[in-house]
Amino acid sequence: MATKEKINDPMLDPKTGEYAVIGPGQTFKSVTDTISKIVLTAHTPVGWFLGLLMAGGLATGLLIGLTWLVLKGVGIWGITIPGAWGFAIINFVWWIGIGHAGTLISAILLLFKQGWRNSINRFAEAMTIFAVVCAGMFPLIHVGRPWLGYWLFPYPNTMNVWPQWRSPLAWDVFAVSTYATISVVFWYIGMIPDFGTLRDRAKSPLAQYCYGLLSLGWRGSTRHWMRYESASLLLAGLSTPLVLSVHTVISFDFAVAALAGWHTTIFPPYFVAGAVYSGFAMVLTLAIPIRKLYHLEHIITLRHLDNMAKVMLVTGFIVCYGYGMEVFMAWYSASHWEFFMMWNRMFGPMGWAYGILILTNLAIPLTTLWFRKLRVNTTYLFILSIIVNIGMWFERFVIVVTSLYRDYLPSSWGTYKATRWDYLIYVGTLGLFTFLFFLFVRFLPMIPMSELRTMLPQTKIRPGGPVAETNIEEAV
Amino acid sequence: MPMQEGIYGLVAEFDTPGDMVRATEAAHHHGYRRMDCYTPYPVEEAAEALHFTKNRVSLICLLGGILGGSTAFLMQTWIAVWSYPLNIAGRPLYSWPAFIIPAYEWTILWAGLSAAFGMLAMNGLPQPYHPLFNAPNFRDGATVDKFFLCLEATDPRFSLVESRAFLESFNPVSVVEVDH
Incomplete structure (x- = not known):
């Protein structure tokens, strides 16, 4: 498929016809400079302040919403009986799902030796952590008295009361807290060598001091590196089953309940695939503006965008299979309740939500992502990633709301209508997420410099013979 | 020193x-x-x-994982069977399949923390000077x-x-x- 204009594109590898993972002519110094100057510059771009201000404004909305919630109770939300779960649980599942792509990129792709992930794994991990921050808040505030949230943990107390281990709520506490801890540790361990670089390159004493503390005195000793590599691989190997288990446990919150539309065995794989789908969409939403604004096109190349779009295509089809299976099982189970749930989901009063879900999660992405032209078109991908994020939010909306508000007994049917507080808190978490992300790109190395160096041709050492002086001078 | x-x-x-x-x-x-x-x-x-x-990072990681998993499982068993027995829908007190999930999470948590902090300890970090x-x-x-x-x-x-x-x-x- 190599047309003439493509051959002339310097970003294309002439051997494979694929886009290069890293732009040509890079050296150890140039990649270090590109990334460290974003953090160490004395001139913060004005746009950064504007963005921080806007995101901070929205996050203030979250603060107001939470304050009012604590003062008045969960009655300010649209939750009722039977629709007791509402926005809090929708947002919880949505945010956790977004986090999953970060772990997938940092862990699973590392185990599969997908070198291209090195450019995007750091900020995908940051995305994970900030998404988990937003997600973890929701079950806590949904329990009604968040100041007693520590009751969820097993600790010896004078009441002589312990958690109930057969409840998915207790499993959730373990899964989400482990996920948050391991993600933070993995993220921080990954940054230690880069903190060392920043410490050595910082000019101001304050930056030297701060990055010096964070680097723990890293000096790049080979013995340290080898143990470090072992620990990184182990953490990746541990994060992989972890990330799969977290969304599985979350799907148990639903699947353990005896409610039509929730009580199904397909939920764990279907939730995990949906999580990865929305997570990759969010990585694209973040990566496309960042590479543009910080001129990182030679480090986060079209190859990355192309590959991420392909992962979305695959996981999108798994999600599509999940939707199909739900419909099939509703019919095949010959259960009146299952059948009615599905009919109500598609054509009931909230059928519009199902329509949006099919359009945004299946119809638009799964027909267009086949085309490489569209996969490397940044504008299209950016819009598409937002469409998929919306779609995945609606998926959780459909699952939570349409199963609850029309349950077994028609006399107990109700409806669900979110209040302005629901919207404020949701939009507030978007603000908090963006706010944290702005701080991250300014103060932390958003691309792992040490891992990027390993991808340069200069690292090759010819076995046995003397040095492979892979024309460093020429590259400079 | x-x-x-x-x-x-x-x-x-x-x-x-x-x-x-x-x-x-x-x-x-x-x-x-x-x-x-x-x-x-x-x-x-x-x-x-x-x-x-x-290097011994993987050994420490393994030990941490075994310790974490067994701690969580034994803790749940002790709580559910002896310390605070609850009859939930007539299920047995020792309903071990449910205990596997927190035990699985703690296996990963302890193994991960052991690998990370074990690596730092063996490297002698933090060592600012x-x-x-x-x-x-x-x-x-x-x-x-x-x-x-x-x-x-x-x-x-x-x-x-x-x-x-x-x-x-x-x-x-x-x-x-x-x-x-």
Whole structure:
């Protein structure tokens, strides 16, 4: 498929016809400079302040919403009986799902030796952590008295009361807290060598001091590196089953309940695939503006965008299979309740939500992502990633709301209508997420410099013979 | 630890990883053992040249995982069967399939924390001060684009004159004396 204009594109590898993972002519110094100057510059771009201000404004909305919630109770939300779960649980599942792509990129792709992930794994991990921050808040505030949230943990107390281990709520506490801890540790361990670089390159004493503390005195000793590599691989190997288990446990919150539309065995794989789908969409939403604004096109190349779009295509089809299976099982189970749930989901009063879900999660992405032209078109991908994020939010909306508000007994049917507080808190978490992300790109190395160096041709050492002086001078 | 004085070692700076690995191999062949390479990214060939190919991070990780998983499982069993028995829909008190989920999570949690903190502990980090940072050229390159080999003074073969001549035979950018 190599047309003439493509051959002339310097970003294309002439051997494979694929886009290069890293732009040509890079050296150890140039990649270090590109990334460290974003953090160490004395001139913060004005746009950064504007963005921080806007995101901070929205996050203030979250603060107001939470304050009012604590003062008045969960009655300010649209939750009722039977629709007791509402926005809090929708947002919880949505945010956790977004986090999953970060772990997938940092862990699973590392185990599969997908070198291209090195450019995007750091900020995908940051995305994970900030998404988990937003997600973890929701079950806590949904329990009604968040100041007693520590009751969820097993600790010896004078009441002589312990958690109930057969409840998915207790499993959730373990899964989400482990996920948050391991993600933070993995993220921080990954940054230690880069903190060392920043410490050595910082000019101001304050930056030297701060990055010096964070680097723990890293000096790049080979013995340290080898143990470090072992620990990184182990953490990746541990994060992989972890990330799969977290969304599985979350799907148990639903699947353990005896409610039509929730009580199904397909939920764990279907939730995990949906999580990865929305997570990759969010990585694209973040990566496309960042590479543009910080001129990182030679480090986060079209190859990355192309590959991420392909992962979305695959996981999108798994999600599509999940939707199909739900419909099939509703019919095949010959259960009146299952059948009615599905009919109500598609054509009931909230059928519009199902329509949006099919359009945004299946119809638009799964027909267009086949085309490489569209996969490397940044504008299209950016819009598409937002469409998929919306779609995945609606998926959780459909699952939570349409199963609850029309349950077994028609006399107990109700409806669900979110209040302005629901919207404020949701939009507030978007603000908090963006706010944290702005701080991250300014103060932390958003691309792992040490891992990027390993991808340069200069690292090759010819076995046995003397040095492979892979024309460093020429590259400079 | 008492304050150490005198020379820590000799540091040779190289432009390429290959030069450094070659010098390291020769140094090991020459009988030097107390030495280390310092690189801006992991260089496996350097570890081979130093004959440092095994480490215990995975063992610590395994032990942490076993400890975490069994702790969580036993804790749940003790709570559900003895300390706070609850009849939930007539299910047995020892409903072990449900206990597997928190035990699984704690296996991962403890294994991950053991791997991360075990690695830091074995590396002797955090260690804000190290004599190598006294080398004037070390911080310019060790974490960016230069490759260092340090022969330490505690090595029995170390001699200021001979070791310097030895290092200089590999055409390094520079050879610097580092004090404690």
